[in-house]
Amino acid sequence: MVAEPVTLFACHCSDCQTVTGSGFVLALRVPYGGVTVVQGGGETL
Numbered sequence: 001m002v003a004e005p006v007t008l009f010a011c012h013c014s015d016c017q018t019v020t021g022s023g024f025v026l027a028l029r030v031p032y033g034g035v036t037v038v039q040g041g042g043e044t045l
Contacts, residue, residue, distance in 0.1 A: 003034030 006029040016025040 001030055001034055002036050003031045005030050005034075 008026070008028050010024045010026050012024040017023060019025070
């Protein structure tokens with residue numbers, strides 16, 4: 001990551017439980033352009 005995270009949260013809604021097959025999902029939000037792929041091309045997301 002090339003930028004500070006905006007937020008980190010855990011969601012336990014039924015949609016997230018269904019999608020992950022788990023009791024919750026962890027999500028980390030970063031600003032647009034805040035992640036650089038270092039394998040496979042180096043493009044910025």
